[in-house]
Amino acid sequence: MQRDRYIEQITNERDARIEEANHKQLKIDQLTYELSRYKRHQFGKTSEVLSKVQQDLFTDSMAEDFAAIESELEQMRDVPRKPRVGAHRQPLPAHLPREVIIHEPESCQCNQCGGALVKLGEDVTEKLHYTPGTFSVQRHIRPKYACKPCERIVTAPVPAAIIDGGLATNELLASIVINKYLDHLPLYRIEQIAARQDVHLPRQTMAEWVGKVGVALQPLVDALTQRMLQANVLHADETPIRQLDPGSGKTHSAYIWAYRTAGNSPPIIVFDHQSSRSGKHARQFLAGWRGHLMVDDYSGYKAMFNDEVVELGCWAHARRKFHDVFAANGSTTAHEALERIGQLYAIEREAAALDDAQRHTMRQNQSLPLLETLHSWLISIPTVGNTAIARAINYTLKRWPALTRYIESGAFPIDNNPIENAIRPIAIGKKNWLFVGSERAGKRAAAIQSLLATAKANGIEPYAWLLDTLNKLPTWPNSKIHDLLPLKNQDGCP
Numbered sequence: 001m002q003r004d005r006y007i008e009q010i011t012n013e014r015d016a017r018i019e020e021a022n023h024k025q026l027k028i029d030q031l032t033y034e035l036s037r038y039k040r041h042q043f044g045k046t047s048e049v050l051s052k053v054q055q056d057l058f059t060d061s062m063a064e065d066f067a068a069i070e071s072e073l074e075q076m077r078d079v080p081r082k083p084r085v086g087a088h089r090q091p092l093p094a095h096l097p098r099e100v101i102i103h104e105p106e107s108c109q110c111n112q113c114g115g116a117l118v119k120l121g122e123d124v125t126e127k128l129h130y131t132p133g134t135f136s137v138q139r140h141i142r143p144k145y146a147c148k149p150c151e152r153i154v155t156a157p158v159p160a161a162i163i164d165g166g167l168a169t170n171e172l173l174a175s176i177v178i179n180k181y182l183d184h185l186p187l188y189r190i191e192q193i194a195a196r197q198d199v200h201l202p203r204q205t206m207a208e209w210v211g212k213v214g215v216a217l218q219p220l221v222d223a224l225t226q227r228m229l230q231a232n233v234l235h236a237d238e239t240p241i242r243q244l245d246p247g248s249g250k251t252h253s254a255y256i257w258a259y260r261t262a263g264n265s266p267p268i269i270v271f272d273h274q275s276s277r278s279g280k281h282a283r284q285f286l287a288g289w290r291g292h293l294m295v296d297d298y299s300g301y302k303a304m305f306n307d308e309v310v311e312l313g314c315w316a317h318a319r320r321k322f323h324d325v326f327a328a329n330g331s332t333t334a335h336e337a338l339e340r341i342g343q344l345y346a347i348e349r350e351a352a353a354l355d356d357a358q359r360h361t362m363r364q365n366q367s368l369p370l371l372e373t374l375h376s377w378l379i380s381i382p383t384v385g386n387t388a389i390a391r392a393i394n395y396t397l398k399r400w401p402a403l404t405r406y407i408e409s410g411a412f413p414i415d416n417n418p419i420e421n422a423i424r425p426i427a428i429g430k431k432n433w434l435f436v437g438s439e440r441a442g443k444r445a446a447a448i449q450s451l452l453a454t455a456k457a458n459g460i461e462p463y464a465w466l467l468d469t470l471n472k473l474p475t476w477p478n479s480k481i482h483d484l485l486p487l488k489n490q491d492g493c494p
Contacts, residue, residue, distance in 0.1 A: 067211030068444065092126050092167075093198055096137045099129070103142045103156035110147035110154070117145035117154055128199070130172040132463075135199045138169055160474035162216050163209060170470040173213055176206050178463050181448045184425075214444040216473055221447040223481045224454060225270050232291035233262040233312075233411055235419035236301065238277060239427055243442055254439070256426055256446055257281055260419045260457075262294060263411040264356065266487045267457035269422045270450045273442035279303055292409075294416050297399060313402030315341060316415035321392035333381060333389050337396075340374045348414050359410030367407050375400060422453055455486035462486075 108117050122143045129138045142155045162173065179185040185193075187203035187210075194201035228234070236259050243254035257272040274281040279300025286293070286304065294312040295301045305311045319341045326334035347366050351359040378397055383390035396403065406412040426449065455462045465486045476484060 067208035068215050071212045071215040090200055092128055092137050096135055098137045098139045100139045105154050105156050110150055113149050115147050115149050117147055120144045120146050127169045128167055128172055129169045130175050135197050162470050163212050170467055173209055174463055174467040174470055177213055182452050182462055219481050220484055221450055224485055228261055228268040228270050229289050231261045231265045235260040235262055235294045235416055237419045237423055239423050254442055258419050258423045260422055262413045269453040269457055271446035273446040294413050311402045312405050312412055313399045314416040316417050318396045321395050325388045325392055331389055343370055356410035363407040371404050458486055458488045460486050
């Protein structure tokens, strides 16, 4: 009997290993195919269709994608990474200041025989370093020592890094990522800025760095998403972007879907790049989630609402309908609607400092009577024809159950403004980067911007957080990846 159980255990372990190997090989095959497809696009007719600026942006995205795919392949394959050869690199500019960093072995004695080590020479590597506004060079010197009795050479180990053998320090990598995704500077502009200090920083090289950093940060994005989906109240919104079709050189509409925690939960913002505005993307992202979802009246969300996912309506959208009417023709009805809605917001401002239970009590005592009188007033107004004021009133009445649901709990938001504020920088950034160069580039941008936007929402300086994370990630255990997220603890400390 014991032997049978042992055989069954061994068989199950063998089957699990086979399944894992098949899954890994499938992923490798998919990445290999994707890489070959990108290479075909790179030498297609795209450059004949795009303008010079568009070509620069397209080239950047392709280089980032190549590097990202190759990094993922290296992680999936059980083969040692090939050492990087830096013989063909341009030497770093001689005019830049040098900081010499000497890395000595931990001991001057051989750890095998205890004999004294004799210095043979040294290995020297130079890394391009950056502090805001200033380039410099870090000159890393690792003296080489020999133990004659053991015939071995000893040097200080090279610490693990996001990019093994890379030219850039983590300070430079963090600056490039912040410039690209937070300040919305295309890489060719960063290249021009570096050139003013006589630093040759090719955007092809920066693109490869960005692609590899994106792969390294992805586990944090996955952990951030898991953390956000533990909340029972969320905001959701979406905004269009232009995405390049590499095969044709033309662009089509894609969408960034945005999600955010609400109320007193730690602010978490997650962006999700998708190919369309279809509601299936929100349903897939929130699959298995249960709670209250604050959204506008877009029909794509409707299919997910049931007893487990409950809709919250946005009063800012309802108010905007009346504001547009009043701004257009000075309607007295629209003005009164604005005044009544303004009273609801005045209560929210007063209740902002309260806890959820106190806010709920205040809403029941003060907001509920105002909502009842507002509803009675709206249904008493004649809405003949398709006038602007009639559309505003009908919109509010149609959405009434969702609009008034916020008073059922002190944890529910009154509007969707928090997620609209979070998504606004992406709308501003579109004016600079025009489009995303591929679906992979869009997903990478959404992932990195999720981390940076969350850091900002938590009052954490994004550059400082990113630099600290890049320093820690190479040796950080996956089991503690949540500890690196840009969130503040309950006591307000990061």
